[in-house]
Structures are given as structure tokens and as C-alpha cells.
Amino acid sequence: MSGEIILNVEGLKVYYRSIYGLYRVVDGVSFNVRKGEVLSIAGESGSGKSSMVEGILRLIKPPGYIAGGKVYYRNIDLLSLPEDDLRRIRWVKISYVPQGSMNSLNPVLNIREQFIDAILDHTTMTEEEAVKLALESITALGLPPEVLRMYPHQLSGGMRQRVIIAMASALKPELMIADEPITALDVAMVRSVIETFKLLREKGVTLMVVSHDMAFHAELGDRMVILYAGQIVETGTIDEVYSEPLHPYTKLLLQSIPRIGAKELKGIPGVAPSPLNWPPGCRFHPRCPFAMDICRREEPPEVEVKPGRRVKCWLYAEKAGVTGK
Amino acid sequence: MNSDSLIEVTNLSKVFTERGRLINALTDVSFKLPMEPMVLAILGESGAGKSTLARIVLGLTEPTSGDVKYKGISIREWLKRDSFTFRREVQPIFQDPYAVYNPSYRVDRVLELAVKKFKIAKDRRETRELINNVLRSIGLRPEDVLGRYPHQLSGGERQRLLIARILLIKPKLVVADEPVSMVDVSVKATILNHLRELKDKYGASVLYITHEIPTAYYIADEAIVLFYGYVVERAPMSELVEKPLHPYTQELIKLVPNPDPNSRKSLNEYLATLDKIAKAAEAGRPSKGCPYQNRCPFVMPKCRENLPPLIQVNGKHYVRCFLYT
Numbered sequence: 031m032s033g034e035i036i037l038n039v040e041g042l043k044v045y046y047r048s049i050y051g052l053y054r055v056v057d058g059v060s061f062n063v064r065k066g067e068v069l070s071i072a073g074e075s076g077s078g079k080s081s082m083v084e085g086i087l088r089l090i091k092p093p094g095y096i097a098g099g100k101v102y103y104r105n106i107d108l109l110s111l112p113e114d115d116l117r118r119i120r121w122v123k124i125s126y127v128p129q130g131s132m133n134s135l136n137p138v139l140n141i142r143e144q145f146i147d148a149i150l151d152h153t154t155m156t157e158e159e160a161v162k163l164a165l166e167s168i169t170a171l172g173l174p175p176e177v178l179r180m181y182p183h184q185l186s187g188g189m190r191q192r193v194i195i196a197m198a199s200a201l202k203p204e205l206m207i208a209d210e211p212i213t214a215l216d217v218a219m220v221r222s223v224i225e226t227f228k229l230l231r232e233k234g235v236t237l238m239v240v241s242h243d244m245a246f247h248a249e250l251g252d253r254m255v256i257l258y259a260g261q262i263v264e265t266g267t268i269d270e271v272y273s274e275p276l277h278p279y280t281k282l283l284l285q286s287i288p289r290i291g292a293k294e295l296k297g298i299p300g301v302a303p304s305p306l307n308w309p310p311g312c313r314f315h316p317r318c319p320f321a322m323d324i325c326r327r328e329e330p331p332e333v334e335v336k337p338g339r340r341v342k343c344w345l346y347a348e349k350a351g352v353t354g355k
Numbered sequence: 356m357n358s359d360s361l362i363e364v365t366n367l368s369k370v371f372t373e374r375g376r377l378i379n380a381l382t383d384v385s386f387k388l389p390m391e392p393m394v395l396a397i398l399g400e401s402g403a404g405k406s407t408l409a410r411i412v413l414g415l416t417e418p419t420s421g422d423v424k425y426k427g428i429s430i431r432e433w434l435k436r437d438s439f440t441f442r443r444e445v446q447p448i449f450q451d452p453y454a455v456y457n458p459s460y461r462v463d464r465v466l467e468l469a470v471k472k473f474k475i476a477k478d479r480r481e482t483r484e485l486i487n488n489v490l491r492s493i494g495l496r497p498e499d500v501l502g503r504y505p506h507q508l509s510g511g512e513r514q515r516l517l518i519a520r521i522l523l524i525k526p527k528l529v530v531a532d533e534p535v536s537m538v539d540v541s542v543k544a545t546i547l548n549h550l551r552e553l554k555d556k557y558g559a560s561v562l563y564i565t566h567e568i569p570t571a572y573y574i575a576d577e578a579i580v581l582f583y584g585y586v587v588e589r590a591p592m593s594e595l596v597e598k599p600l601h602p603y604t605q606e607l608i609k610l611v612p613n614p615d616p617n618s619r620k621s622l623n624e625y626l627a628t629l630d631k632i633a634k635a636a637e638a639g640r641p642s643k644g645c646p647y648q649n650r651c652p653f654v655m656p657k658c659r660e661n662l663p664p665l666i667q668v669n670g671k672h673y674v675r676c677f678l679y680t
Contacts, residue, residue, distance in 0.1 A: 074539040075510065172626070174633065186636055187401070216400040216566050221610040222629045228622045242539060245612035249619060268616045286544040287614045288569040290596050295573060297544035299494070302509055
């Protein structure tokens with residue numbers, strides 16, 4: 031992965047105020063996305079995946095807010111950019127496929143109309159140009175042109191998702207961020223979405239794909255970031271993470287995946303912690319089979335075991351010469 | 356109640372009317388579940404008729420024709436004569452564990468109502484004790500889950516509480532309709548292990564309805580593959596995965612995302628198949644012949660004319676395809 035860095039996230043925090051207290055949903059995440067790669071963001075429900083994406087795109091609504099950190103798209107500081115300028119980047123440079131968006135198509139408009147609305151909303155194109163672009167985007171992803179004449183209810187879930195991806199790619203964004211794009215889809219539909227993303231990558235679009243599905247990531251990703259309890263616990267290439275997971279959470283996660291041929295699945299003991307009250311020390315320590323004394327007291331540092339390969343765990347800290355207080 | 360089958364489904368059909376159109380959700384489905392506990396997977400994509408089958412077996416939907424017998428007696432008769440026993444012995448687990456709970460009551464109620472309705476305990480103390488024991492047996496601490504409201508628990512915890520409910524009721528047959536498709540990976544394995552235990556430890560049979568082959572592989576003894584409401588294949592689970600005979604089963608297995616990045620295939624591997632699937636979806640259900648004809652890579656002229664019979668290939672392996680006649 032030698033591509034230049036196009037998105038740089040530093041210490042991003044997204045919190046939500048509530049009558050129960052402060053939910054520290056995203057609690058200091060740092061990573062970057064390199065041009066041309068597929069960055070896989072893995073994590074389970076409650077790990078902060080969606081809030082992280084919404085934070086990057088500044089789509090957090092009250093009572094949520096960005097409590098800290100920086101997000102740079104190339105050299106543009108997204109978090110302090112005036113709203114008007116931000117609108118010129120969203121969709122045009124960075125497009126976004128939110129969770130459940132395949133169900134957000136307008137049921138009374140056909141795909142063509144919705145496509146054109148989206149394009150006209152973000153460009154100065156004429157309607158004629160927009161129609162041409164819609165057709166181009168649809169066929170570029172292997173969808174039949176007739177789709178444009180159809181209404182959302184006439185399309186399967188997978189087709190709707192591919193239409194949304196086509197819309198999001200219409201303005202040839204440099205980066206596309208997709209949040210849980212395959213949830214609730216059938217096998218064939220999942221496969222068609224995977225292959226659609228592969229086509230996009232071939233066309234040079236950089237992708238950041240968020241999913242809890244480790245098989246999906248294995249099929250698509252180049253590099254991977256694992257989120258647990260609002261923090262990044264492991265970073266590496268897909269091959270590194272799958273063949274030699276470092277963090278105990280990642281190890282257990284990979285042993286939990288149902289796969290053809292698997293005889294014994296373990297599952298991870300315990301339950302995911304609450305963002306209202308993260309465990310002290312390492313946030314995974316209550317569920318970790320390797321937890322040591324220090325893990326209960328002190329937050330582990332993020333250790334770089336080799337370039338680009340990072341893990342936030344005390345098991346690796348001492349080898350790297352970092353010790354607790 | 357002398358019968359050699361726990362469940363006997365005979366020539367079951369269900370026709371729905373949707374906007375004046377007839378939809379054959381199930382056509383001529385027949386199978387038996389033996390008295391000895393087993394896990395039978397019902398596989399297929401959305402629209403295959405899986406959930407309709409589940410609802411008919413649970414006595415929630417009336418078939419259009421054909422019959423389902425539980426312990427040798429038609430479900431219709433059971434509901435007239437002794438619905439109490441039938442409801443106790445045949446229990447559901449649904450996909451969305453949230454929908455089962457009343458949001459304004461504590462989750463305890465779901466367990467307490469089960470004890471009360473099925474007269475499982477004689478007083479409050481015994482009820483408490485039973486509930487606590489059952490929760491501990493599936494690795495939940497009563498103090499962590501009892502007294503809370505549904506929204507305060509994770510999806511995995513809610514689903515595990517429903518497993519606890521099943522363990523209290525001790526049914527003979529559990530109809531589990533996509534019980535893990537909305538649950539996180541780390542808890543998925545745990546719930547699948549509980550379902551296995553229902554058979555191994557508690558002697559219950561499980562009808563496991565899913566679109567996920569890997570999870571079925573993990574817990575099922577045998578599987579039935581449904582396509583557009585027809586049984587297209589039935590086989591012991593491992594044989595189905597290792598030697599799938601029906602072209603649809605072969606397609607399903609080929610398309611499953613693989614959690615091993617080393618076995619990744621190129622885009623071209625799938626394009627022809629996906630193209631066929633998209634075109635077949637447009638064509639809709641065939642009005643005669645094999646239900647799979649529009650997607651089948653081996654389609655012959657007779658497949659468009661006649662419905663292939665379900666033939667026994669060997670011992671327990673059946674397939675509905677002219678390639679094997």
C-alpha cells in the first residue's frame with residue numbers, strides 16, 4: 031500500500047449527551063486511508079462504527095457532538111470547514127452510502143428521477159447531462175439500463191443497494207464510504223454487492239467499508255482496522271490480520287466466524303460494554319482470557335509491531351519496551 | 356398418538372394473493388422429522404417460502420392444501436382439541452428478538468409469563484429459582500439481565516433470553532426462523548451452540564430456517580433447500596455442502612463469502628452467474644417447468660416444459676432436477 035494518504039483521522043471523538051450521562055461512543059480513533067485501497071472497518075454493534083463514519087462526514091446530530099480530534103481530506107480540515115464548502119466535498123469528492131440506505135429510496139419516484147435529483151443537487155449540470163451520467167453510472171456497475179425506469183419496489187434488496195452505490199459513484203468521487211452495505215441481504219445479493227465494490231476499486235475509487243461481517247471483509251479489503259468499545263484495537267493488512275491476529279479480541283472474533291468446515295465455534299464470553307461506562311484500563315479486559323493485572327488498571331498503549339501493523343494491548347507493549355506506571 | 360414422525364409435512368401448498376396476483380409461496384412440500392431429536396435446516400433465499408413454512412408448522416398460518424401432522428395428528432386438530440399442549444411443545448424463535456418484547460415491561464416478564472402460562476412452577480419462589488438456573492445454564496448472570504428493559508440489553512442478550520425461555524418451556528420442537536441473522540458474530544457462535552444443546556442436552560428437535568449456509572453447516576444434521584416454494588434438494592448437511600447436486604445448491608455454495616482472504620477469486624469468476632441471477636429476477640417466477648430454469652447454467656428444453664420430480668439419488672439424498680433422471 032504505497033498510495034498517498036487521502037483521508038487522515040486523528041483522535042476523533044464522538045460523544046452523545048443523555049439524561050443517564052455521557053455516551054463516549056467514539057473515543058479517540060486515529061487511522062488513515064490511502065489512495066486506491068479498500069479499507070475495511072470491522073467491529074460489532076456498539077463498537078462505534080457508524081458514529082465514527084458520521085463524525086468523519088460531520089453528520090452527527092444532537093444530542094451527539096464531535097468531542098475532539100481532526101479529520102483531513104487531503105489538506106482540507108473537514109471538521110472546521112464552513113457547511114457550504116463541506117457540501118461541495120460530500121458526494122462530489124467523498125460519497126457516502128449510509129446503513130439501510132437501500133430502504134431510503136423514494137417509493138413514488140422511479141430510479142431515473144431520484145438519480146437526476148441527486149446529481150442536480152450537487153452539480154450545475156443540465157438535466158440532459160444528468161440523464162446521461164445516470165445511465166453511465168448504472169451501466170458502469172453492470173446494471174441493466176432498464177433499472178432507471180423502475181420503481182424501488184420492483185427491485186430486489188441487492189439491486190436497490192447496487193443502485194444506491196451507482197448513485198454514490200455517479201460524480202466520480204475519490205473516496206466512497208459505505209456503512210454496513212450487506213446487512214439483511216441474501217447470499218447472491220451479498221455477492222453482487224461485493225463484486226460491485228470490486229468493479230469500483232478497478233475504476234480507481236478508494237473505498238472505506240464498514241461491516242461487522244468478517245467474511246465480507248476477507249473478500250474485499252486490502253487493509254483492516256478493528257474497532258472495539260469506541261477505540262481501534264488492531265490495524266494491519268487483511269492478510270496479516272486474518273493469518274496472524276494479534277489482539278485477543280481479533281483472535282476470538284476470527285474463531286467465532288461460522289464457516290463451511292468449522293467444527294467448533296467458540297464465541298466471545300461476556301457482553302459488549304456500554305459507552306456510558308467503559309471498563310477501566312483495557313476496555314476488553316473483562317472478556318479477555320489473557321487479562322493481566324495491568325490490563326485492569328491502565329489503558330494499553332497502541333504498539334506498532336512493524337510498519338503499519340498496530341495493536342492496542344499490554345501483551346505487546348512490554349516487548350516494545352513500554353511499561354505501565 | 357402413535358406415530359413414527361414428530362412432524363410429517365404432506366403435499367403442503369400455500370398460495371397468497373397479492374394485488375390480484377397469485378403467488379405460490381409453497382408448492383407440494385413433503386418431508387418428515389423423525390421422533391429422534393435432529394436439527395433440520397431449511398435453506399433458501401428471500402421469497403423461497405421458508406418463513407411461510409415456519410408459520411404453518413407453528414400453526415400460525417393455514418395451508419392452502421396439504422397437511423402438517425405433529426405426532427401423527429394434524430395441527431388443525433391439535434389447535435381445536437389441545438392447543439395448550441401443542442403450543443407448549445412447539446415453540447418459535449424469531450429473527451428479531453426485539454419484536455418479541457413489550458418495551459414498557461422489564462425483560463423478566465417474557466420468562467415469567469412463560470412459566471405462568473405453561474404452569475411450569477408452583478409459586479413465585481420456584482419461578483425465580485427456575486429462571487435463575489436457566490439463565491446460569493446458558494452463561495448469563497441473572498443480576499446482569501433481570502430487572503432491565505429490552506432496550507437496555509444488546510440484541511445478543513435479548514436473543515439469549517429467548518433461548519432461556521425455550522429452556523424453561525422444554526418444547527419438543529423449536530422452529531427457529533433466522534435466529535442469528537441479526538446477531539453479532541461474537542454472540543452468534545454462542546447462540547448456535549445453545550441451539551445445538553437444545554438437541555444434544557434437552558432432546559428437542561430444531562427446524563433451523565436460514566439463508567446462511569455456514570451456520571446451517573455448523574448445527575444441522577440434514578438440510579432441505581427451497582427455491583420459489585419447491586423442495587429442490589434434501590441431504591445430510593455435510594453431504595449437501597461437499598456434494599451439492601442441484602445447480603441452485605451449487606450456486607449458493609459458490610457465492611457464499613469466504614472468511615479466508617487467501618481463497619479470494621477474481622471478479623470474472625462470478626460475473627456470469629450474477630448476470631444470470633439479475634436477468635432471472637427480472638423474468639420473475641416461471642409459470643411452468645423447473646422453478647430454477649431461468650438461472651440454471653445447464654437448462655435443457657424439457658426443463659422449461661415440465662417440473663422435474665424429486666428423485667432419490669442415494670440413501671438420504673434427494674434432488675429435483677432432470678440432470679439426475
